Amino acid sequence: MPLRPLEASTYGVGLIVMDALRRGAEHIFLYLGGTASSDAGAGLMEALGMRFTDDSGTDLPHGGGGLLALDAIDASELSRAALAARWTLVTDVTTPLLGDCGTAATFGPQKGASAAEVTTLSAAFDRLANIVEEATTRAIGQEPGSGAAGGIPALVSAFFDSTTVSGAEHFARHAGLHQAIESADLVITGEGRLDAQSFNGKVVGYVATSSRSASKTPPCVAIAGTIDRTVDISPYLVAAFALADGPATLSELVDRAAVSVGLRAADVIALCLASRRD
Structure with a gap:
């Protein structure tokens, strides 16, 4: 199956989380690394009720590339169970979401992105980070680990009660x-x-x-x-x-x-x- 770096989505991860919440889960552990998607967790958040729309109010297509047209985020319908839960984000890197050493530049080529597609993803994530900061006052772009797994921690940490921990440290402690x-x-x-x-x-x-x-x-x-x-x-x-x-x-x-x-x-x-x- 060919890689689709601009379209690959974390929506399926969100469906799994939603199922766990319906079954009564109160603490979500996300083990993040080795993904084929780069959408900053937008698909996951959409599965939990968030909307991402363009300037006409139309829902964006899945994938990081679609975030280039992002105009607004609507969090009013986010799952109450997801908001009430504690989230632990276990990451395998300290890579931030944005910048020359951010998730698009560092991992985009591994996910099949061409140089032009890396540029698109970088610009899309810049746009997302600006809109999130306007909505939450939280600057997600340079937080260590926010670029893990295609940027999943970026949105999750901005809207949920979450803690980001080093995967190596997490497993070292338990082992x-x-x-x-x-x-x-x-x-x-x-x-x-x-x-x-x-x-x-x-x-x-x-x-x-x-x-x-x-x-x-x-x-x-x-x-x-x-x-x-x-x-x-x-x-x-x-x-x-x-x-x-x-x-x-x-x-x-x-x-x-x-x-x-x-x-x-x-x-x-x-x-x-x-x-x-x-």
Whole structure:
């Protein structure tokens, strides 16, 4: 299925939330990351009763591109249950909604957006942020994490009782990561692609920083599917290793990923043990 960066919508997420509220949910956790949509959460909010209209009062089409024609937001019919609920937005990045490092510029190409479409989305989000600020006095454009998952936190945080938290920190706390690091001699982390975004609120950066701040400061090594070697990893990691051990197609690498991770981890541990010999 082809990607449609200007039309993809979070409306379906809103329907799921609405169903949870009808069933009596009072605290909504949204785990945000890895989406194919960039609409600043407009679709989600529409499913909960919000209207987005142009200068003729016509409802806008779904998708971030449609927000370029936004003239007014009507929140009068927002779900009372959604307004009464507590919202926790668990994000995987600290990226803001707007700017050169905002969600459109940073993630738009990953969602299939051309350079022209990135420009359209950026302008649409600028327009949305201005109208939201006029309506709520809240400046959503530069809030850390407001650009996560195509900008979902931007609108949710402006209209609901919400808290935005780091996904890495959230799961680290529940998994007991810090206690494990304190007793570790070596820390291994990783993800699909290691690049500059890895150190912008994602798990790899959080694990590496936690290792450096631990009392024993165990070395931290990353294993990744691919690695952007233009990125300086030295402030965070001792080393990084890619999974590919020779020419292969993506499907071949995926098929043997589990074995490759194990082999690469064994190599890392062997090097660590060798370096500690008398």
